[in-house]
Amino acid sequence: MNLRKVAIIGCGMVGSSTAFSLVESGLFTDMLLIDISRDRAVGEAMDLSHCLPFTRPVEIRAGDYRDISDCGIIIITAGVGQKPGETRMDCIQNNVKVFRSIIPQIIRYNTDAFILVVTNPVDVLTYVAHKLSELPSSQVFGSGTVLDSARLKFLVGRRLNVDPRSVHAFVIGEHGDSELAVWSSANVSGIALDEYCSHCGYVSHAHNRKKLADEVKNSAYEIIERKGATYYGIAAAVTRICECIVRDEHSIMSVSALVNGHYGLSDVYISVPSRIGSGGVEDIIDIPLSDEEAAALDSSAQTLKTALREIGF
Numbered sequence: 536m537n538l539r540k541v542a543i544i545g546c547g548m549v550g551s552s553t554a555f556s557l558v559e560s561g562l563f564t565d566m567l568l569i570d571i572s573r574d575r576a577v578g579e580a581m582d583l584s585h586c587l588p589f590t591r592p593v594e595i596r597a598g599d600y601r602d603i604s605d606c607g608i609i610i611i612t613a614g615v616g617q618k619p620g621e622t623r624m625d626c627i628q629n630n631v632k633v634f635r636s637i638i639p640q641i642i643r644y645n646t647d648a649f650i651l652v653v654t655n656p657v658d659v660l661t662y663v664a665h666k667l668s669e670l671p672s673s674q675v676f677g678s679g680t681v682l683d684s685a686r687l688k689f690l691v692g693r694r695l696n697v698d699p700r701s702v703h704a705f706v707i708g709e710h711g712d713s714e715l716a717v718w719s720s721a722n723v724s725g726i727a728l729d730e731y732c733s734h735c736g737y738v739s740h741a742h743n744r745k746k747l748a749d750e751v752k753n754s755a756y757e758i759i760e761r762k763g764a765t766y767y768g769i770a771a772a773v774t775r776i777c778e779c780i781v782r783d784e785h786s787i788m789s790v791s792a793l794v795n796g797h798y799g800l801s802d803v804y805i806s807v808p809s810r811i812g813s814g815g816v817e818d819i820i821d822i823p824l825s826d827e828e829a830a831a832l833d834s835s836a837q838t839l840k841t842a843l844r845e846i847g848f
Contacts, residue, residue, distance in 0.1 A: 536647040538607035538781050538813070539564045542598075544637060545613025546570035546579045549653060552770035553612060554595075558583055560774050561591035562781050567598045567606065571613070600640040606648045608777060609641060611664070614654035619760050626655055631846050634660055638667040646670060649780060649815050652677040653773060657710045658791045659842050662804040665793060666848055673815040677791030679806030680706040680714055682772040684789050686751045687716055694747065695735050697723055704728070705789050705822070706751060707806050708835030714806070715832060716748040719825040776811060783813035792816045798829065800836045803843075 541563045543550050550570070557563060566583075570576040576597035583595045603609060614630040633654070641650065650668065652661040652675070661677035668675060683706035685699075692699030704721035708714040721728040737743060758765045779786045792809045794800045797819045810818040824832065 542567040542603045542606045542609045544569045548766040550612035552766040556770040556774040566595045609648045612653045650675045672793035679791035680789045713835035713838045779811035785812040
C-alpha cells in the first residue's frame with residue numbers, strides 16, 4: 536500500500552475540487568481519477584496536470600478500478616448531489632445504489648487502502664461502505680462534521696473578531712439536520728466561550744449560540760440555493776483529513792466513525808471527535824457533554840439508525 540497514492544472516485548464538483556486541493560497540498564505523488572464518464576476523468580486529469588508547473592510533482596491520470604491496487608487512500612465523492620430544497624437524507628436511495636456498484640469493485644482490487652466517504656448522506660453511506668466492504672472500521676470512515684466544525688469556528692471567530700484557528704469547538708452527530716454544536720466545552724485558546732463572549736461584551740449566550748448553530752446547519756442549504764452545490768469547503772476538509780493520515784499526525788477531528796460503546800451508542804457511524812493518523816481512525820475520544828447535548832447526540836444517532844433500517848441495513 537502506497538500512502539502517497541490517492542484515488543478519487545467521482546469527478547463532479549466535489550471530486551474535482553478535492554483533486555485540485557490535494558494537488559495544491561503536495562501530499563501525494565500519484566493521483567488517480569475515476570468517473571462513470573471516462574471523458575470527464577480524462578479532462579479533469581489534463582486540466583489538473585497543467586497546474587504542475589506551479590505546484591509540486593504529482594502524476595495525475597484517469598484510470599479504472601484495476602489501477603487502485605496499490606492506493607493508500609480511496610476517496611469516494613461519486614453519487615447524486617443534493618438539489619435545492621432537498622435534505623442530505625433525500626439523496627439516500629440513489630446513492631446506496633451507487634455504492635452497491637462502487638464498493639465491490641474497490642474490494643476486488645484493494646483491501647488495504649483507507650476508504651474515505653464524502654458522498655451524502657455521509658454517515659449512512661459510510662455505514663453502507665463498511666458493511667459492503669467488510670473492512671475494519673478503522674479503515675472505513677467519512678468526512679463527517681469536519682466541515683461543519685470548521686463552519687462553526689469561522690462563524691464564532693467572525694462574531695468575536697478572533698482568528699478561527701483559535702476557536703476550539705466541535706459539531707457532532709449526523710452531518711445533517713440533527714447535528715449539534717458542543718457548546719459546553721467550546722473555548723477560545725483555553726478560555727471558556729461564554730467567558731470570552733462576556734469579555735467581548737456579548738451576554739445573550741443562549742440566543743447567540745442557537746443563532747450560530749442554526750447558521751452552521753443551514754449554510755449548506757443557502758450555498759446550494761445560491762450556486763447549486765458546495766465544494767470548496769469540503770475539498771479543504773478532505774485535504775486536512777488526508778494530511779492527518781499521510782503525515783501520521785494523530786489529530787483529533789470529527790469524522791464519521793463507527794461508534795460502539797462510546798457516548799452510550801452502538802453500531803452506528805456518526806461524527807464524533809476521533810484521533811486520525813496512519814492507522815486511520817485510531818481512537819474515539821469521549822469529550823464531556825452536558826445532559827442536553829448527550830440527549831441530542833442520542834436523538835441524532837436514532838435518526839441515522841432509522842434511515843439505515845429503511846434501506847435494509
